[in-house]
Amino acid sequence: MSDITVRHNIERGRFEILDGGNVIGKVVYKEYDGAGSPQRIFYHTVINEEYGGQGLAGRLATAALDETVTAGVGVVPVCPFIKKFLSKHPEYAGNTVRVAPAHLEFLDTALSARTR
Template structure:
């Protein structure tokens, strides 16, 4: 059984295959808490699970939970950008990425490497 779970400690939503006891995909983000924004910067699905539409299911839940949490969506990730272009219902909750958003992602990733 494949489920989606939020993992805020790791800054991502995860596709989890209970049968394999493994994370098989993720939609990674950084929250800009002061601005109430969630910056999505990377989405991936394990190769052996590709072609099943799982990335779209993951994106939908991640975006829905983001909106429900009162956060704006900032799409840096190419997949999330493409998904949003095909699903205009999110438009009121989307902000175009700025250089400041990219710096937040870069700083967050650099911090994780140091830990």
């Protein structure tokens, strides 16, 4: 690992972790305006296999969640990794929104539209 950085790629709806400028992992989300409050539905996290076991997914999740909380946006954890991460980091509990059927319907519609 040379130069590991994290960036928020707003255009692609994801936070990326990079090694020397090359994307080696991401946590992907969809923006959702539920009940009048902005929320981010985090639905997928992945780290390239060759970078596994180095704590990079945790570093990426921390950056994504910290930036989301700082922006005043609620965290909706659909992604299994983010769910597990949140269970070990209670400091985010006040900013976490319980996953509701409306979140899942919105996500399903948004992702289906993307593949058409």
